[in-house]
Amino acid sequence: MQTNLPQAFKETRHGKRADEILRSCVHCGLCNATCPTYQVLGDELDGPRGRIYLIKEMLEAQEADAVVQTHLDRCLTCRACEPACPSGVAYGELLEIGRDFLEEHGRRGLIDSIMRRWLVSVVPDVARFKRWSRLGRPFRWMLPRSVREQLPRRNPATRQVFDARERQVLVLQGCVQRAITPEVNTSLAALLDSRGIEVVYDDEESCCGSLSLHLGNASETRIALHRNIDALLPMLDDVEAVISTASGCGVTLKDYPRLLAGDESYFPMACRVAEKVVDVSEYLSQLGLEWDKTADYQRVAWHAPCTLQHGQGITGTVERLLRDAGYELVGVRDPHICCGSAGTYSLLQPELARTLRSQKLEALCEEAPDVIATANVGCQTHLANGDKNVPVVHWLELLR
Numbered sequence: 001m002q003t004n005l006p007q008a009f010k011e012t013r014h015g016k017r018a019d020e021i022l023r024s025c026v027h028c029g030l031c032n033a034t035c036p037t038y039q040v041l042g043d044e045l046d047g048p049r050g051r052i053y054l055i056k057e058m059l060e061a062q063e064a065d066a067v068v069q070t071h072l073d074r075c076l077t078c079r080a081c082e083p084a085c086p087s088g089v090a091y092g093e094l095l096e097i098g099r100d101f102l103e104e105h106g107r108r109g110l111i112d113s114i115m116r117r118w119l120v121s122v123v124p125d126v127a128r129f130k131r132w133s134r135l136g137r138p139f140r141w142m143l144p145r146s147v148r149e150q151l152p153r154r155n156p157a158t159r160q161v162f163d164a165r166e167r168q169v170l171v172l173q174g175c176v177q178r179a180i181t182p183e184v185n186t187s188l189a190a191l192l193d194s195r196g197i198e199v200v201y202d203d204e205e206s207c208c209g210s211l212s213l214h215l216g217n218a219s220e221t222r223i224a225l226h227r228n229i230d231a232l233l234p235m236l237d238d239v240e241a242v243i244s245t246a247s248g249c250g251v252t253l254k255d256y257p258r259l260l261a262g263d264e265s266y267f268p269m270a271c272r273v274a275e276k277v278v279d280v281s282e283y284l285s286q287l288g289l290e291w292d293k294t295a296d297y298q299r300v301a302w303h304a305p306c307t308l309q310h311g312q313g314i315t316g317t318v319e320r321l322l323r324d325a326g327y328e329l330v331g332v333r334d335p336h337i338c339c340g341s342a343g344t345y346s347l348l349q350p351e352l353a354r355t356l357r358s359q360k361l362e363a364l365c366e367e368a369p370d371v372i373a374t375a376n377v378g379c380q381t382h383l384a385n386g387d388k389n390v391p392v393v394h395w396l397e398l399l400r
């Protein structure tokens with residue numbers, strides 16, 4: 001695709017990269033076939049090709065209008081369009097540049113701005129998020145459905161203490177997962193303890209930065225990345241891996257070097273952190289675990305979060321581990337399609353998120369599974385609030 005970006009913008013880091021990505025797109029439209037929002041809305045501007053064009057026009061004119069804002073806001077950032085692209089267009093990266101520009105130059109309505117501000121200031125702060133969750137619980141019935149669905153229904157479990165071991169891994173707690181499904185990490189700690197590996201936590205750990213990154217808030221993202229690197233760095237040499245059990249956090253942590261590429265002081269440290277980060281499925285698969293298959297095993301419908309399959313490119317690993325552990329995996333139609341959770345998407349685009357959830361649950365339940373398993377707290381909560389009476393768990397909870 002030909003581009004005509006202003007020279008001054010082209011000389012910036014974002015401008016140079018946007019130009020490269022835009023030029024790699026040949027406008028064939030093959031990506032539209034895998035895009036969930038294009039499938040639901042049938043509008044060219046709600047597919048990747050249309051959004052690429054909108055970003056190009058916005059960057060060329062150096063102006064952001066309401067049309068581009070509407071269609072970029074509707075993008076899930078699921079990146080299902082990337083593997084479908086024969087030209088290898090880095091759509092996710094272009095979208096990040098587009099959203100940064102939009103946040104700086106666009107104008108949002110008051111409610112939307114307040115909601116985004118609230119999300120950036122509350123969700124990544126564990127203490128604040130827990131306080132809001134506690135306060136919100138008695139008034140649950142008064143809250144909008146999209147907010148109500150995100151509140152934890154019960155008090156978080158307390159952390160179990162295991163013996164000290166020679167081998168140690170640092171397990172990330174995440175901000176939302178720590179408040180909503182702390183039992184996921186408890187399951188992992190018990191599993192690793194039985195194999196002689198100790199799980200340690202970093203109480204200084206802060207948000208990985210994915211929330212502000214998806215909202216296009218560049219300054220908050222940089223602050224979050226710096227803060228988290230400062231927290232993780234002192235523990236890196238003592239552990240064999242930094243394990244993420246929430247695929248949404250893992251994908252961002254692995255991307256720290258790219259996100260801090262122009263940041264001279266933090267780039268080397270970002271590389272050190274990212275080198276140690278592995279998804280829990282990657283870590284467990286290289287341990288060569290053996291399982292007691294005498295228990296009452298179930299039929300599982302596996303939902304791979306977009307951040308695992310498209311973001312981290314991990315496919316087949318969890319499925320293999322679950323099968324090795326004795327589970328039967330049922331077939332699931334359109335496994336590449338997003339469930340509609342997509343970080344804060346279910347709060348900011350509730351109708352589309354609910355439509356995608358209904359479609360995903362239909363696909364997951366076609367072969368009547370006993371349980372739905374996934375790998376990210378956002379997908380888990382979102383699917384569990386749907387209209388199917390099938391339990392939704394993190395896959396680690398199925399391993400014994």
Ligand code: SF4
Binds near residue numbers: 028030048085086
């Ligand atoms: S992003 Fe890739 S698949 Fe989509 S229109 Fe461009 S070249 Fe074609």
Ligand code: SF4
Binds near residue numbers: 035037082
């Ligand atoms: S990231 Fe997902 S929603 Fe956005 S354009 Fe690509 S496939 Fe569509």
